Amino acid sequence: xxxxxxxxxxxxxxxxxxxxxxxxxxxxxxxxxxxxxxxxxxxxxxxxxxxxxxxxxxxxxxxxxxxxxxxxxxxxxxxxxxxxxxxxxxxxxxxxxxxxxxxxxxxxxxxxxxxxxxxxxxxxxxxxxxxxxxxxxxxxxxxxxxxxxxxxxxxxxxxxxxxxxxxxxxxxxxxxxxxxxxxxxxxxxxxxxxxxxxxxxxxxxxxxxxxxxxxxxxxxxxxxxxxxxxxxxxxxxxxxxxxxxxxxxxxxxxxxxxxxxxxxxxxxxxxxxxxxxxxxxxxxxxxxxxxxxxxxxxxxxxxxxxxxxxxxxxxxxxxx
Amino acid sequence: xxxxxxxxxxxxxxxxxxxxxxxxxxxxxxxxxxxxxxxxxxxxxxxxxxxxxxxxxxxxxxxxxxxxxxxxxxxxxxxxxxxxxxxxxxxxxxxxxxxxxxxxxxxxxxxxxxxxxxxxxxxxxxxxxxxxxxxxxxxxxxxxxxxxxxxxxxxxxxxxxxxxxxxxxxxxxxxxxxxxxxxxxxxxxxxxxxxxxxxxxxxxxxxxxxxxxxxxxxxxxxxxxxxxxxxxxxxxxxxxxxxxxxxxxxxxxxxxxxxxxxxxxxxxxxxxxxxxxxxxxxxxxxxxxxxx
Numbered sequence: 001x002x003x004x005x006x007x008x009x010x011x012x013x014x015x016x017x018x019x020x021x022x023x024x025x026x027x028x029x030x031x032x033x034x035x036x037x038x039x040x041x042x043x044x045x046x047x048x049x050x051x052x053x054x055x056x057x058x059x060x061x062x063x064x065x066x067x068x069x070x071x072x073x074x075x076x077x078x079x080x081x082x083x084x085x086x087x088x089x090x091x092x093x094x095x096x097x098x099x100x101x102x103x104x105x106x107x108x109x110x111x112x113x114x115x116x117x118x119x120x121x122x123x124x125x126x127x128x129x130x131x132x133x134x135x136x137x138x139x140x141x142x143x144x145x146x147x148x149x150x151x152x153x154x155x156x157x158x159x160x161x162x163x164x165x166x167x168x169x170x171x172x173x174x175x176x177x178x179x180x181x182x183x184x185x186x187x188x189x190x191x192x193x194x195x196x197x198x199x200x201x202x203x204x205x206x207x208x209x210x211x212x213x214x215x216x217x218x219x220x221x222x223x224x225x226x227x228x229x230x231x232x233x234x235x236x237x238x239x240x241x242x243x244x245x246x247x248x249x250x251x252x253x254x255x256x257x258x259x260x261x262x263x264x265x266x267x268x269x270x271x272x273x274x275x276x277x278x279x280x281x282x283x284x285x286x287x288x289x290x291x292x293x294x295x296x297x298x299x300x301x302x303x304x305x306x307x308x309x310x311x312x313x314x315x316x317x318x319x320x
Numbered sequence: 321x322x323x324x325x326x327x328x329x330x331x332x333x334x335x336x337x338x339x340x341x342x343x344x345x346x347x348x349x350x351x352x353x354x355x356x357x358x359x360x361x362x363x364x365x366x367x368x369x370x371x372x373x374x375x376x377x378x379x380x381x382x383x384x385x386x387x388x389x390x391x392x393x394x395x396x397x398x399x400x401x402x403x404x405x406x407x408x409x410x411x412x413x414x415x416x417x418x419x420x421x422x423x424x425x426x427x428x429x430x431x432x433x434x435x436x437x438x439x440x441x442x443x444x445x446x447x448x449x450x451x452x453x454x455x456x457x458x459x460x461x462x463x464x465x466x467x468x469x470x471x472x473x474x475x476x477x478x479x480x481x482x483x484x485x486x487x488x489x490x491x492x493x494x495x496x497x498x499x500x501x502x503x504x505x506x507x508x509x510x511x512x513x514x515x516x517x518x519x520x521x522x523x524x525x526x527x528x529x530x531x532x533x534x535x536x537x538x539x540x541x542x543x544x545x546x547x548x549x550x551x552x553x554x555x556x557x558x559x560x561x562x563x564x565x566x567x568x569x570x571x572x573x574x575x576x577x578x579x580x581x582x583x584x585x586x587x588x589x590x591x592x593x594x595x596x597x598x599x600x601x602x603x604x605x606x607x608x609x610x611x612x
Contacts, residue, residue, distance in 0.1 A: 018447060019447065019450055019451060019454060022447055022450070023454050023455070025451070026451050026452060026455070030460070030463055030464065033464065033467060139347065142347075142592060142595050142596065142599065143588070143592050146539065146588055146591035146592040147584075147588050147591075148543060148546050148547065148550070148587050148588070148591075149547075150547065150566070151566065151580070151584030151587065151588070154566070154569065154570060154573060154580045155580070155581070155584070157570075157573060158573055158577050158580070158581075162573060162574050162577075253456075254453065254454065254455065254456040254457065255456070255457075257456035257459070258456045258458040258459070258547075261456070261458055261459065261462075262458070262547060262551075265551060266570065276459060277462070280462060280463075280553070288463055288466075289463075291459065292455065292460065292463050295455065295456050295459050296455045296456075299454045299456065300454050
């Protein structure tokens with residue numbers, strides 16, 4: 001048992017490491033596509049002549065073969081040397097660290113909302129299959145998947161801020177306040193906006209998973225034993241249907257990050273997405289590159305964690 | 321040499337069961353109708369409206385919808401929103417459609433090669449797919465769009481280059497299972513070359529999933545274009561696109577909400593329609609239902 005588990009972990013871990021290597025190669029390619037490549041920062045400096053830039057290129061080893069440069073770059077990433085921001089000279093990892101919490105707060109809240117709503121809608125859709133509710137949920141999910149997140153945000157601000165005045169239009173807290181209630185007040189609208197797409201995805205998957213679980217033999221057995229429908233649903237079906245959702249949560253990470261970037265822009269939320277756009281605006285390439293790699297690493301780690309969690313909870317995964 | 325195809329396209333395809341099933345899928349028909357209307361409106365509409373999409377009229381700034389002949393009102397420069405919306409539709413739909421063609425091409429090539437060759441080539445290609453999928457699409461698209469010259473063609477290429485992976489995955493899985501079928505073995509025994517078997521024998525049998533993925537890819541590409549243009553790194557003004565029409569809309573949200581509402585509604589309608597069509601095609605072509 002234990003060896004099976006550690007074998008599974010080792011296997012998954014080595015896969016993730018391979019994936020991280022590929023991710024870093026893609027990142028390195030993007031870095032070299034940028035105008036001026038890694039030296040873009042000096043191209044903007046009026047104090048530096050073309051000759052200085054060339055000298056620097058030799059000094060930094062940018063005339064070496066690409067694969068050598070890559071190894072050097074990747075080694076520095078591993079050591080935590082992600083470069084320095086052009087804007088204030090602080091290290092890229094520190095800059096990202098300052099914005100990470102805001103993004104995680106937004107993503108966490110909206111994922112929790114999406115899971116709660118999506119699970120309920122999905123299960124109800126499966127138990128009341130082909131009902132009016134199911135039909136509306138299906139169409140609603142497809143429309144929700146098609147609404148641009150930023151537009152939903154704008155409509156939300158228009159209705160709930162400008163017309164009703166219930167919630168603030170942006171930012172994470174009121175300057176001078178900063179109580180928990182104030183944070184929550186600012187969190188409501190952006191997290192609702194970000195969760196819309198994911199409610200749609202979760203409810204579709206949950207519906208399928210519940211239908212799957214409902215057709216299993218153990219449900220028939222439970223019915224034959226006279227267990228009440230409600231108890232079957234809560235004890236046998238939901239647990240089994242929720243398991244694949246752990247994997248789904250991991251798979252959804254890139255799209256949640258994408259949504260977070262857009263949502264943060266609309267609501268001036270001081271997270272990683274906002275930082276990414278600001279850095280693009282300032283041509284702060286080290287931070288842009290850092291965030292690009294960081295987001296991909298976050299996704300790889302998220303998937304790894306999801307796999308480990310599901311393997312811990314569900315013995316079939318690691319034994320089968 | 322005629323291709324040996326397991327369930328080839330019948331001669332009278334319009335009478336096939338797939339078409340019959342598609343025609344019974346109401347949402348898909350709604351999607352087809354809406355897209356047809358939208359395309360026609362974007363193609364003909366600008367000629368029927370009395371304004372030019374670039375004509376600036378500072379006396380008519382911020383006219384609300386239904387002011388005179390400005391059916392959708394005007395923008396901060398007094399340009400007619402209706403005609404701009406239709407001209408933007410041409411750009412957005414064209415970019416979305418072209419990006420889909422290109423990404424489907426890349427995805428299919430990678431998927432067929434990986435699925436048919438298998439071995440280390442297949443493994444390497446599929447790991448590359450995983451690598452690309454690890455990047456949140458908008459981070460990658462924005463980083464590329466901000467550094468490369470953002471012409472409409474470049475935007476199309478960038479969107480395609482960052483969204484071929486789903487197709488590749490679907491095609492790879494399909495081809496991997498088809499590879500073991502008898503008709504492929506027969507083709508191998510007859511002595512056909514690998515390339516011929518891949519593209520003339522295996523690929524036609526994997527068309528169903530490719531078509532479904534393609535219809536969903538249009539929806540995705542339109543959305544992605546809207547996102548990056550909204551953020552200012554996509555299609556650049558004065559060329560209008562649905563995304564960049566929304567670019568400045570937030571600051572006028574209180575005084576001129578129609579500037580935000582109308583282009584966003586157009587995006588939603590277009591994307592919803594393509595998603596409906598994709599759903600109908602999936603049912604009609606009997607493609608496994610595991611990707612939403």
